[in-house]
Amino acid sequence: MFKGIFFDLDGTLLPLDLAEMMNSYFRALTIKLSPLVEPVSFMEALMAGVEKMLYNDGRGTNEQVFMEAFFRRLDRDPRQLLPVFDEFYINEYRELGRHVVPRAEARRALDLAAASGAKVVLATNPVFPRLAVEARLEWAGLAGSPFTAITSYENSSFCKPNPGYYLEILQATGLQGPDCLMVGNDSKEDLVAAELGLSTFLLEDFLIDRGSAYKPTWRGSWEELLKVLGG
Template sequence: MEKKTIDNVKYIFLDYDGTIIENAESEFLKEYFTLLSKKSGIEFNQLLQLVMSSVEETIKNTANDKNLFEKFTMAISQSSRKSPEYWIKLFYAFYETEFDQLSRIVKPKKELIELISKTDKKLIFASNPLFPKIATYKRIKFAGLEPEMFLYVAHMENSTYAKPNPMFFKEIMAKLNLSPDECVMIGDTEFDMACEKVGIKFIHINETEKWKQVF
């Protein structure tokens, strides 16, 4: 990364799973579905299939007249033949209570967390917005951070698109009136690399020296 590019960076987009925390997404989801299965009374594999297929539908749905939470509840309602209200009530009850147990498995990436806590750069929480606000804020706290540390936190209710759709990044830039050359994305997957399609520089979490320089 050129020195000039580093000097230009004012906004740092950050992924969560595999980036802010060391846990891979698969590890987090296994525990997540174990708890949600107990809460809902729906068998683990059936619930996993139902939720993940609905998430896939949500990601594919590029209509701009609904947010991701609306898209998801519509998709899971159609697949399960249970009402959107049933799912909304279940998920919110889960996020208010049992979801907190997931904090015990979270392994924050300490070196990155320290830089996040000290930087004067503007931070954007750019994990794939597939959790509602209540859960997203809790996930941030699981890592030892506070939502207030971020200029913007992407979650289901304020997002129309999800990664790897580059519109996810474009929507945030439009809302905050950002120029891509002022931004950098730190992440760990090809989904995060979609930022390059809208002109945002991507740094892989394994490129430690590069992201240290950005901070």
């Protein structure tokens, strides 16, 4: 039915409250960097970098615009801090998801999507490095899943809800919007894929409903999603 099936991660394949996870993330990262950077200055620089990613217009990768804004604000040597970031994502960050209970339905959905012959894409908002995305896949019990593409801040030049984010995926995978399905739990960030012709499924577990100009093609529970996928 679909040549491409895109899945959001946080609140979709990964059963967690995004706001709660982000608070834990910011707290843990600030503690990790505190021996090197004053916490208030660090958070100000971090949020400046995140804002640049969220409003990136394609002039560079999200990683590039983040680093530019972050280090301009902090005025520190990247060679001193970047190895500490990597160490954090390999160690402390992985511990943040130790209480997450994976959903069997998420694995089933990926299996059905792959069995259909579709290209399966992890379409998570690319404000994190690949190391962090892989850690969250581990929390979800989905490490090693055969995704055709995984978005991260290294390979993306836009963020949701900019339609350019979805266009970039389509171009990278050789897919056309009308041949694809986007599955997510955020009405603003995920349903905008319809602007490029994608069908959409709004998953109501961990629903984030901030309003949208687009109505989902389908909406409902995991059970209803699995039916759409042929299960």
